[in-house]
Amino acid sequence: MRTCLVVDDSRVIRKVARRILEDIGYEIAEAADGVEALAWCRAAMPDAILLDWNMPVMTGIEFLRRLRAEPDGETPVVVFCTVENDLAHIREALDAGANEYIMKPFDGDIISAKFAEAGL
Amino acid sequence: MTAEEIAQIVSLCRVRAGLKVAPDKTYLMESRLGPVARREGYDSITDLIVAIRERREEPLIWATVEAMAGGETSFYRDREPFRQFREEIAPQLLRARGGAPIKVWSAACATGQEVYSLAIAAGELAEAEPQVRFEFAASDLSRIALDRAQSGLFNQFEVQRGLPIRQLARYFEKDGEQWRIAEEVRQRVRWRRINLVAGLRQIGRFDVVFCRYALSHMTDAAQRKVIEDLTFILPEDGVLVLGLKEQVAGLAEAFQPVVGRPGLYRPNPEFRAAAAA
Numbered sequence: 001m002r003t004c005l006v007v008d009d010s011r012v013i014r015k016v017a018r019r020i021l022e023d024i025g026y027e028i029a030e031a032a033d034g035v036e037a038l039a040w041c042r043a044a045m046p047d048a049i050l051l052d053w054n055m056p057v058m059t060g061i062e063f064l065r066r067l068r069a070e071p072d073g074e075t076p077v078v079v080f081c082t083v084e085n086d087l088a089h090i091r092e093a094l095d096a097g098a099n100e101y102i103m104k105p106f107d108g109d110i111i112s113a114k115f116a117e118a119g120l
Numbered sequence: 121m122t123a124e125e126i127a128q129i130v131s132l133c134r135v136r137a138g139l140k141v142a143p144d145k146t147y148l149m150e151s152r153l154g155p156v157a158r159r160e161g162y163d164s165i166t167d168l169i170v171a172i173r174e175r176r177e178e179p180l181i182w183a184t185v186e187a188m189a190g191g192e193t194s195f196y197r198d199r200e201p202f203r204q205f206r207e208e209i210a211p212q213l214l215r216a217r218g219g220a221p222i223k224v225w226s227a228a229c230a231t232g233q234e235v236y237s238l239a240i241a242a243g244e245l246a247e248a249e250p251q252v253r254f255e256f257a258a259s260d261l262s263r264i265a266l267d268r269a270q271s272g273l274f275n276q277f278e279v280q281r282g283l284p285i286r287q288l289a290r291y292f293e294k295d296g297e298q299w300r301i302a303e304e305v306r307q308r309v310r311w312r313r314i315n316l317v318a319g320l321r322q323i324g325r326f327d328v329v330f331c332r333y334a335l336s337h338m339t340d341a342a343q344r345k346v347i348e349d350l351t352f353i354l355p356e357d358g359v360l361v362l363g364l365k366e367q368v369a370g371l372a373e374a375f376q377p378v379v380g381r382p383g384l385y386r387p388n389p390e391f392r393a394a395a396a397a
Contacts, residue, residue: 101285
């Protein structure tokens, strides 16, 4: 089964995302910030990561830069999922190695479409 | 809505635009016509229908019919036809036309996502080979849809349905809470209001016609008329692109399916010769 790590400091968002992603066939792991997410990735690299931007301890963008520098860190498809909805943030995410980008609020259709867009 | 009111709307849509409106979809009618009534200054759908019957004013009639015609659309809807346009249809035609522009028509463009998806693809082809030229036309029955399409403005939900984020970043600018498509893409498209059942043979030639998910909302008679007219618009090597599983009356005689490419058709030359005779 394909695995997806859901990284968001909101438990509610993680729960909503988990339900949507389980429906499209993912096994889900959860992390509440970038440091937790990095620990998950070092233990077992997921196939996909749904990634919030603004989080305590370590932000999504910082996590992504570190992830891409890890061994095998190029493997996961990373889809940002954030309230940041301006071009500067989108470009910064793409430059850091994000594959797709969801602007909140999202629903099941947007997640499925964006995961398909990212080649998942 | 009363049965009589429903019958009037159904008949009006059929006569004016060949639309097949299901009489049992009262909810759809009410949700589409409520806003028309309000916009035109009537207290209710009943008042709107009375006004249509008593005054027979064309703008009011069309506002009503057009509201019933509005369809679903999204960027790169179904994905595959756009890949085929970019990798197969366009390169073949470009070779065959030897430098003459490829003319593409989005025949029920709604709010424009389809034609903009094609115009972006064409722009990228032209970047690789600068001598490549395309002309895009887009039409719809609904003036409101056309105005929105032409504005090039889309909301956050619309730009997240089908559009890859790299294309959003490259071809759109933020405009308040909306996203505005780049002027270089918008300017590639010519817009026109066209009622597909009003006769298409004078409309000129097109090499590619995207006419997706519009005919299936029309009566069989309207489908046959549009399909027959389309054979006069497309050259023998032209391509008609319908929705993936669309069943259309008259299609099997007038067009030949492109093998292995669901939704793609080429005109049947024998049909055209017989129809012209």
